[in-house]
Amino acid sequence: MDYSRLKWHVEDKIGVLTLNSPETLNALDSIILNELEAWVDGPAQEETLRAIVITGEGKAFVAGADIKEMLSLDAQGAKKFGMLGSTIFRKIEKLSIPVLAAVNGFALGGGCELALCCDIRLASKRAKFGQPEVGLGITPGFSGTLRLPRVVGVAKAKELIYTAKIVGADEALSLGLVNHVVEPEELLEKTMQMARQIAGNSGSAVSKSKAAIDRGLDMDIDNAILVENDLFALCFAQDDQKEGMQAFVNKKKPAFK
Ligand code: HXC
Numbered sequence: 555m556d557y558s559r560l561k562w563h564v565e566d567k568i569g570v571l572t573l574n575s576p577e578t579l580n581a582l583d584s585i586i587l588n589e590l591e592a593w594v595d596g597p598a599q600e601e602t603l604r605a606i607v608i609t610g611e612g613k614a615f616v617a618g619a620d621i622k623e624m625l626s627l628d629a630q631g632a633k634k635f636g637m638l639g640s641t642i643f644r645k646i647e648k649l650s651i652p653v654l655a656a657v658n659g660f661a662l663g664g665g666c667e668l669a670l671c672c673d674i675r676l677a678s679k680r681a682k683f684g685q686p687e688v689g690l691g692i693t694p695g696f697s698g699t700l701r702l703p704r705v706v707g708v709a710k711a712k713e714l715i716y717t718a719k720i721v722g723a724d725e726a727l728s729l730g731l732v733n734h735v736v737e738p739e740e741l742l743e744k745t746m747q748m749a750r751q752i753a754g755n756s757g758s759a760v761s762k763s764k765a766a767i768d769r770g771l772d773m774d775i776d777n778a779i780l781v782e783n784d785l786f787a788l789c790f791a792q793d794d795q796k797e798g799m800q801a802f803v804n805k806k807k808p809a810f811k
Contacts, residue, residue, distance in 0.1 A: 559586040561611070562597055567604040568749045569597065576612025582664045582696075583620035587638050594645045604753035604760070606649065607745050608672060609656040615681065616665030621690065632695070639664060639696035643671040647768070650761045652752055656745040657681040657732065662720065667694060670701040673764065675731065676745045677723040678738040683731055684720035704771070706730050756794035756810045762786075 561572040571593065573580040580586070598606060610616055619639065627635060646653055646668075655661075655672035661683050669675050669683070677683075685702065687694050694702075694715060703711035706729045714721070714729075723735040736744045752760055762785040770778035789795045794810050801808035 557589045557593070560589050560593060562593060564600070564603065566750060567602055567753050568746065569600070569603050569606045570746075571598075571606060571608045572611050573609070573616055574611045576610075576614070578620070579612065579614035579617035579660060580610045580665070581617050581620040582639065582668075583623045584635070584638075587642060591638070591642050591645075594642055594649070598646070598649055603651055604757050605651055605749040606653045607656055607742075607749055608646075608653060608668070609742060609745070610658050610665075612659070613680075614660040614665065615655070615657045616662075616668050617660045618663030618665055618686070619696065624692075632692075636695035639667070643667060643696055647671040650764065651757070652749075652760060652764060654745050654749055656741050657683075657723075658738070658741055663687055663694065663698075664696045667696040667698040667701065670698065670705060674733050674748070676734045676736060676741060676748070677726060677732040678741045679723050679735055680738050681723045681726065681732075681735075682720050683723075683726045684718065685715045686718040686720065688716065689718040754810075756798060756808075758792055758794050759789055759798075762789060 559573065559575045561574045563570055573586065575581070575586060619635070624632070624635065652674065653672040655669040655675045657669055657675055657677040659678065659680055659682070661669045661681060663684075663686055666683050666685055685694050685698050693699060699715065702714065706714070710729055721729070723732065726732045727735050734744070766782045766785050769781050773781070797810055798808045
């Protein structure tokens with residue numbers, strides 16, 4: 555598939571998506587959003603993939619939704635634009651495999667929201683995070699008001715959103731917004747290393763773990779236990795459980811298909 559604003563390649567069952575509009579700091583306009591939707595509905599669902607890495611070209615991960623495009627929107631247009639981004643980000647979040655954000659630079663507004671819909675975030679020391687929307691007279695509109703409190707807690711999310719302040723990578727780490735902070739030149743390789751570590755495990759068990767965590771977080775604990783129990787049991791009807799446990803008993807490394 556050809557894109558004008560995205561780059562996509564697959565290595566060792568790991569898909570790497572690069573937002574590639576560095577002259578506008580990868581700002582999310584309708585073109586890039588439509589390409590992201592085509593990607594998430596298509597190549598991102600390829601069954602052989604075990605993990606996906608999302609990163610940005612240039613000095614930004616994503617500097618937000620495109621302010622120049624939003625300037626002329628009326629309420630109806632804004633509703634459509636917001637829902638387009640929220641729908642895409644939800645689809646990314648619901649991919650059955652882990653998605654890792656390699657946050658190379660600015661992750662502001664819609665960029666922070668894109669990072670938030672990923673399972674795991676690694677950040678370059680140069681990365682900067684924030685939800686500057688209230689300074690532009692708007693609220694976060696790609697589900698940041700929902701995901702940020704789930705990741706950093708309600709009080710910290712409210713502080714970030716109400717003040718519109720931009721935080722560096724180390725503060726993002728202390729907030730729990732990112733999992734790791736690394737040197738800029740090591741970011742992609744460290745993220746790929748984690749992706750490869752994930753890909754070396756049972757893909758089926760990783761996906762079921764993701765489903766158990768994400769579905770469980772949306773329900774009360776008694777029903778969540780039932781969901782986990784179903785997924786756990788299902789593992790025992792599949793080859794990877796035999797392979798993993800036989801390998802342990804035979805003191806070998808498992809070879810998952
Ligand atoms: C459109 C953007 C942009 C954006 C940067 N650019 N961010 N264009 N929308 N969000 C453009 C600039 O206009 C400029 O183009 C070029 O990218 C380079 O940016 P500079 O500002 O010259 O770079 P720099 O001085 O390094 O400053 C970097 C920056 C700043 C601090 C990240 O660009 C900035 O504050 N950007 C806006 C960040 C923001 O407020 N994001 C939230 C958006 S609202 P030209 O042509 O002028 O050279 C949002 C809502 C999400 O995301 C939900 C929507 C429903």
